[in-house]
Amino acid sequence: MVKVWQGSKEATPxxxxxxxxxxxxxxxxxxxxxxxxxxxFKIKSxxxxxxxxxxxxxxxxxxxxxxxxQMWALPIGLFFVSETKSMIIHHVAVICVGSVTASISCGxxxxxxxxxxxxxxxxxxxxxxxxxxxxxYPGAYKNVRLVFGITFLLVRxxxxxxxxxxxxxxxxxxxxxxxxxxxxxxxxxxxxxSLVLTILQYFWASKIxxxxxxxxxxxxxxxxxx
Numbered sequence: 001m002v003k004v005w006q007g008s009k010e011a012t013p014x015x016x017x018x019x020x021x022x023x024x025x026x027x028x029x030x031x032x033x034x035x036x037x038x039x040x041f042k043i044k045s046x047x048x049x050x051x052x053x054x055x056x057x058x059x060x061x062x063x064x065x066x067x068x069x070q071m072w073a074l075p076i077g078l079f080f081v082s083e084t085k086s087m088i089i090h091h092v093a094v095i096c097v098g099s100v101t102a103s104i105s106c107g108x109x110x111x112x113x114x115x116x117x118x119x120x121x122x123x124x125x126x127x128x129x130x131x132x133x134x135x136x137y138p139g140a141y142k143n144v145r146l147v148f149g150i151t152f153l154l155v156r157x158x159x160x161x162x163x164x165x166x167x168x169x170x171x172x173x174x175x176x177x178x179x180x181x182x183x184x185x186x187x188x189x190x191x192x193x194s195l196v197l198t199i200l201q202y203f204w205a206s207k208i209x210x211x212x213x214x215x216x217x218x219x220x221x222x223x224x225x226x
């Protein structure tokens with residue numbers, strides 16, 4: 001479709017990039033909207049500790065969606081669109097955490113609408129920013145860039161931090177109390193991958209703040225972030 005739209009008969013780098021950004025936009029918009037719905041109408045803030053660890057099998061759709069998308073994005077990012085190293089690490093880490101939440105009974109699926117859904121809404125304006133056509137409209141680009149910065153900092157720092165540390169404390173408690181080696185290995189990978197993702201959020205957030213404060217260039221905003 002993108003090849004026809006651009007009048008190209010071959011999959012050139014620009015075609016791969018356009019296809020990649022369109023897919024990003026659609027997937028992130030879908031996951032973000034569904035995540036917001038679940039977070040508002042399905043998630044109970046007073047859920048017991050046990051219910052935050054086990055159950056919620058119907059929320060496995062978030063894990064399946066993330067695994068499928070990241071397994072597609074990883075090879076495309078590596079071989080066709082030259083993704084940054086941080087994004088490649090991000091893809092691998094999400095596949096790791098997604099596989100755990102999708103495959104074990106104590107999968108902490110209570111947290112998946114936020115971590116696999118809500119936060120993706122900040123990637124929607126980023127997909128628009130990374131599109132070539134937006135660069136033709138500096139005013140629109142500036143506004144989208146501002147919306148991206150605000151939504152990223154809100155959902156991936158302000159909201160992420162307290163929810164993540166609640167999740168981290170519960171996983172650590174389960175790991176400490178587990179006597180089964182296989183469970184200990186799985187939970188250790190789970191915690192490590194989640195920490196990597198959290199560090200990446202703060203790393204990207206620091207770049208966004210610097211760009212917003214210093215009025216960073218378009219290239220910095222579009223090539224160095226998620």
